[in-house]
Amino acid sequence: MYAQMVKSTGKGVKSRDEMSPEEAAFQDRIDADIKIEPKDWMPDGYRKTLIRQIGQHAHSEIVGQLPEGNWITRAPTLERKAILLAKVQDEAGHGLYLYCAAETLGVSRDDLTEQLLDGRMKYSSIFNYPTLNWADIGAVGWLVDGAAIMNQVPLQRTSYGPYSRAMIRICKEESFHQRQGYDIMMKMAQGTEAQRRMAQDALNRFWYPSLMMFGPSDKDSVHSAQSLAWKIKIDTNDELRQKFVDQTVPQAEYLGLTIPDDNLAWNEEKGGHDFSEPDWSEFFDVVKGNGPCNKDRLDARNKAWEDGAWVREGLLAHAEKRAARKTAAE
Amino acid sequence: MSKEWPLWEVFIRGQHGLSHRHVGSLHAPDAEMAIKNARDVYTRRNEGQSIWVVEARHITASSPSEKGPLYEPSESKVYRHPTFFDIPDDVGAM
Numbered sequence A: 001m002y003a004q005m006v007k008s009t010g011k012g013v014k015s016r017d018e019m020s021p022e023e024a025a026f027q028d029r030i031d032a033d034i035k036i037e038p039k040d041w042m043p044d045g046y047r048k049t050l051i052r053q054i055g056q057h058a059h060s061e062i063v064g065q066l067p068e069g070n071w072i073t074r075a076p077t078l079e080r081k082a083i084l085l086a087k088v089q090d091e092a093g094h095g096l097y098l099y100c101a102a103e104t105l106g107v108s109r110d111d112l113t114e115q116l117l118d119g120r121m122k123y124s125s126i127f128n129y130p131t132l133n134w135a136d137i138g139a140v141g142w143l144v145d146g147a148a149i150m151n152q153v154p155l156q157r158t159s160y161g162p163y164s165r166a167m168i169r170i171c172k173e174e175s176f177h178q179r180q181g182y183d184i185m186m187k188m189a190q191g192t193e194a195q196r197r198m199a200q201d202a203l204n205r206f207w208y209p210s211l212m213m214f215g216p217s218d219k220d221s222v223h224s225a226q227s228l229a230w231k232i233k234i235d236t237n238d239e240l241r242q243k244f245v246d247q248t249v250p251q252a253e254y255l256g257l258t259i260p261d262d263n264l265a266w267n268e269e270k271g272g273h274d275f276s277e278p279d280w281s282e283f284f285d286v287v288k289g290n291g292p293c294n295k296d297r298l299d300a301r302n303k304a305w306e307d308g309a310w311v312r313e314g315l316l317a318h319a320e321k322r323a324a325r326k327t328a329a330e
Numbered sequence B: 001m002s003k004e005w006p007l008w009e010v011f012i013r014g015q016h017g018l019s020h021r022h023v024g025s026l027h028a029p030d031a032e033m034a035i036k037n038a039r040d041v042y043t044r045r046n047e048g049q050s051i052w053v054v055e056a057r058h059i060t061a062s063s064p065s066e067k068g069p070l071y072e073p074s075e076s077k078v079y080r081h082p083t084f085f086d087i088p089d090d091v092g093a094m
């Protein structure tokens, strides 16, 4: 989802007999829901997987500002503009909470940033789709933040203390995001015929990319099995996707909009909806870099990093000069 | 540019007369900017009345391996808790 297809050790979960005493003690703590803190001993694979996952999550929050930031200057009212600005500012905050959680694992902020900028690290596939009109801003808040919440709520219980604390902060702020999006959708869906059509069109375009946010089925993945055992993943991708669909269907009905899936139907037996899978070949193509906006997004982040270099350097030079003057005066 | 702004730990005192509490960290070139950034990152919803920042390298932390020597001695000293002592009801509130 915000972190999709994070690779773990790739070796499968060790049995108790295969574990060293340290590893067994570590797994015992996780099984007993005792949080792991930065200075505690942890297996190398746990540390590396977490850096990948938290880093990718942080990058998603930062890159996720771009499709919405795109509409701040064109929001239809001053109030909508202020709300969207606050929402996008929250996403910057989310990125920062997560980067500092990742840094407690021994990776530097600049290192993470550079890995994003040169494509070694990924961000969520969803942000490679464009926001073409105002209804898209509604759809993003409703569906994209909605899907994010689905994933983030269980992660509040994740085993790594700093990650869990960042998720708790983030979850407190997310429900405003989804509600402001749904509020836009309600206005549009109950508006003129043209507005209603824009709302439907936004739902049509964002539905499947939102389902892709959870990542392909991982019920047989060794990476996911390890992440589940370490409690850095709490539910499988399919479980979260199912929950998301079940939650969203009545919300779409209330809006009088149609989810673009002819196979969507309530299945009494499983107590959930049947629905069509997204086109996974499209997903893999987007992840590979061929989505509609991959290039724009990375160009924008690279430009911001390069254009900001003189500010970073200047402020640091100023701080060092002042500190030197202060020592000289003492 | 290869030099990163230093890391600062941020502590915030909330509304209700509590102590400052650690909320997270951030990067800033100096203390003044760290306070300004902390305002934007950690108090967007009125979470604070006062902010402390301290450069992370100035913090010394106890290590998990010292857990035994540091905290075990207090486990056996139950008499430090008021409930250890039985005071007759007749004495009144104490």
Ligand SMILES: [Fe+2]
Residues within 6 Å of the ligand: A061, A090, A091, A094, A170
């Ligand atoms: Fe977020």
Ligand SMILES: [Fe+2]
Residues within 6 Å of the ligand: A061, A064, A091, A144, A145, A148
């Ligand atoms: Fe988000």
Ligand SMILES: [Fe+2]
Residues within 6 Å of the ligand: A091, A145, A148, A174, A177
């Ligand atoms: Fe959000």
